[in-house]
Amino acid sequence: MGIDHRRESKHRSKAKKRLGSKNMYMRLLVKLFKFLVRRAGTSFHKAVLRRLMLSNVQRPPMSLSRLARLAKDKTKTLVVVSTITDDERMLDMPKMNVCALRFTLGARQRIEKAGGVAMTLDQLITRNPKGSNVHLVRAPHRREALTHFGRAPGLPGAHTRPYTNNRARSNEGPTRNRVK
DSSP states (O other), X not given: OOOOOOGXXXXXXXXXXXXXXXXXXXXXXXXXXXXXXXXXXXXXXXXXXXXXXXXXXXXXXXXHHHXXXXXXOTTSEEEEEEEEEOOTTOOXXXXXXXXXXXXXXXXXXXXXHTXXXXXXXXXXXXXOTTOTTEEEEOOOOOOGGGGGOSSOTTSTTOOOOOOOSOOSXXXXXXXXXXXX
């Protein structure tokens, strides 16, 4: 006879419990947002904490041009839990308030030159502890490297791209159709 386990023990939470980064600033931000989730408990704090716990690959950078497209309401602060990068292709920069994990130097200068505010997450919490009147945005998660992740190329049901230099014909395929 085996032990009769409770059903809930098999369905554990998939959320990360601990931060993998050794960055002191990230650790302090996680500590701050854990406190805010416990005390204030707003959905904004929970979402930011969940995104802070993500790995670097899961937090792709966001360009200023994409931010400008998303900035519909000029009164709201755009919050991005990743890096903001400059986009030199964009000629006219609108005034917007942006809060992010970090900024590139060019991105910060362009936001401030347009009359906007570029602040970090801890500065946002000191100004607006409840996280009201903010718009939480996320960068697209499409990278070329992600096309290689998954089942090995050539296996049934695998839609991954092989690592090969030859784009004309893949050396990963069968030998019967190769040109000699």
